[in-house]
Amino acid sequence: MFATRCEEIAPFTVMQLLQRAAELEAEGQRVVHFEIGESDFPTATPILDAATMALKHGRTKYTPAQGIPELRAAISSFYASNGVAVAADRIIVTAGASGGLVLLASLLLNPGDELLITDPGYPCDGVFAHLVGARPRSLPVTASGRFQPTPESIQKAWSDRCAGMLLASPTNPTGTMSSRLELDGIIKTVAAQGGFFILDEIYQHLVHRPRDYCSGLELSDDIYVLNSFSKFFGMTGWRLGWVVVPQQAVAPITKLAQNLFICPSAPAQYAALAALEPEAMSIHAERRDIFADRAAALSQRLTALGFTIPVMPDGAFYLYVDVTHTGMDATEFCWRLMNEYAVAVTPGTDFGKVDADRYVRFAYTNDLASIDLGCARIAEALQAWGVAP
Ligand SMILES: Cc1ncc(COP(=O)(O)O)c(C=O)c1O
Numbered sequence: 001m002f003a004t005r006c007e008e009i010a011p012f013t014v015m016q017l018l019q020r021a022a023e024l025e026a027e028g029q030r031v032v033h034f035e036i037g038e039s040d041f042p043t044a045t046p047i048l049d050a051a052t053m054a055l056k057h058g059r060t061k062y063t064p065a066q067g068i069p070e071l072r073a074a075i076s077s078f079y080a081s082n083g084v085a086v087a088a089d090r091i092i093v094t095a096g097a098s099g100g101l102v103l104l105a106s107l108l109l110n111p112g113d114e115l116l117i118t119d120p121g122y123p124c125d126g127v128f129a130h131l132v133g134a135r136p137r138s139l140p141v142t143a144s145g146r147f148q149p150t151p152e153s154i155q156k157a158w159s160d161r162c163a164g165m166l167l168a169s170p171t172n173p174t175g176t177m178s179s180r181l182e183l184d185g186i187i188k189t190v191a192a193q194g195g196f197f198i199l200d201e202i203y204q205h206l207v208h209r210p211r212d213y214c215s216g217l218e219l220s221d222d223i224y225v226l227n228s229f230s231k232f233f234g235m236t237g238w239r240l241g242w243v244v245v246p247q248q249a250v251a252p253i254t255k256l257a258q259n260l261f262i263c264p265s266a267p268a269q270y271a272a273l274a275a276l277e278p279e280a281m282s283i284h285a286e287r288r289d290i291f292a293d294r295a296a297a298l299s300q301r302l303t304a305l306g307f308t309i310p311v312m313p314d315g316a317f318y319l320y321v322d323v324t325h326t327g328m329d330a331t332e333f334c335w336r337l338m339n340e341y342a343v344a345v346t347p348g349t350d351f352g353k354v355d356a357d358r359y360v361r362f363a364y365t366n367d368l369a370s371i372d373l374g375c376a377r378i379a380e381a382l383q384a385w386g387v388a389p
Pocket residue numbers: 037095096097098099122168171172200202227228229230236240241
C-alpha cells in the first residue's frame with residue numbers, strides 16, 4: 001500500500017535507543033547523551049535578535065526560490081573571507097543540507113543510476129538516491145585509510161551504472177577529512193569516470209586541526225558543494241543551508257527549487273544574515289574551540305578506559321570508537337550501556353556495514369561535566385562487566 005522505497009529505508013537503532021532514553025527520563029533518571037549530532041549551545045543571540053526584527057518587519061512572505069539576494073551575497077563574501085571566490089549567483093539557499101540533497105538528487109540522478117557513497121557515512125545519503133529511483137552504491141572506507149576514499153578505492157567501487165559520487169569532508173560519523181592533494185585526486189578520478197561530484201561541507205568550519213584548504217571549491221568550479229547553517233552556525237531547527245553549483249546548473253536547479261520548495265524559510269534567511277556577521281561569528285568560533293577541548297577530553301578518558309580511537313577526528317563533533325575490547329558487538333554494547341547505565345551512544349551499524357559491529361559513535365555535543373559523568377558510568381559498567389583495563 002505504501003511505495004517500496006519506504007521498505008528500502010532501514011530504521012535507525014539510535015531511534016529505539018532514544019525512545020528508551022525518554023522512558024528512563026520519564027522515570028526520573030538522568031540519561032547522558034552522546035548520540036546527538038546537534039550542538040548543545042543555543043542559537044547565538046545576534047541571530048535570535050535578527051529573527052525577531054525580521055518578524056516585526058513582516059519578513060514572512062515567499063522569497064526568491066534561490067534565496068534572498070542579500071544572503072547569497074553574504075555567503076559569497078563569507079567564502080571570499082576564507083580566500084575562496086564563489087559568485088553569489090552560483091549559490092542556492094535551501095531548507096538545510098537535507099533540502100540541498102533533495103535538489104541535487106533530483107538534478108543529477110536518473111532512475112536506475114547509482115550514487116557512490118562512503119561506508120561508513122551519513123545514513124540519510126542513500127535515501128536521497130532512493131527518492132529519485134536511483135540506488136546508493138557502497139564505497140568502503142576503513143581506519144587504515146583514515147576513513148577517506150582514494151582514487152584506487154573509487155575506481156574499484158565504480159560501476160557502469162554510477163552517475164556520480166557524494167563525499168562528506170569532514171565526515172560523519174568519523175570526523176576525518178581528506179587533505180587538499182587527496183581531495184584533488186578524488187575529484188579528478190570521479191571526473192575521469194565521467195561522473196558528477198558532490199562534496200558535503202556541512203562540518204567545514206568545525207575543523208579543529210591544521211588543514212591545507214578551506215573548501216573543495218578551491219580545486220574545481222565543476223563540483224556541487226553542500227553546506228548548512230545547522231552545525232557551525234548552531235541553527236539546526238531553522239532549516240537553512242545552501243548549495244554551490246556549476247554555472248550551467250543554476251537554471252535547472254532553480255527550476256527544481258521553485259517547484260519543490262517555492263523558497264526557503266523567509267525569517268530563517270533574514271536571521272542567517274546575522275549568523276555571518278562578526279558578532280555571531282566570534283561566538284561560533286568560540287564554540288568550535290570548546291568542541292575541540294571536548295574532543296581532547298573525551299578521547300583521553302575513553303582511551304584510559306581501554307577503548308581504541310583508531311583515527312582522531314579533524315573536525316565535526318564525533319569520535320568513532322572501537323569497542324572490541326569489551327567483547328560485545330556495537331549494538332549489544334549500546335543497548336547494555338543504555339539499559340544498565342543510562343548512557344546513550346550510536347552503534348556503527350547505523351552508519352553502514354563496513355566494520356560496523358566494532359564501532360560506536362560518541363558525539364561530544366555535551367558539556368565537560370556531562371562527559372565526565374558519562375565516562376564515570378562507562379568505567380563502572382566496564383568494571384561490572386569484567387572488562388576494565
Ligand atoms: C554529513 C551530514 N550531511 C547533512 C546533514 C543534514 O543536515 P541539515 O539538513 O540539518 O543541514 C547532516 C546532519 O547531521 C550530516 O551529518
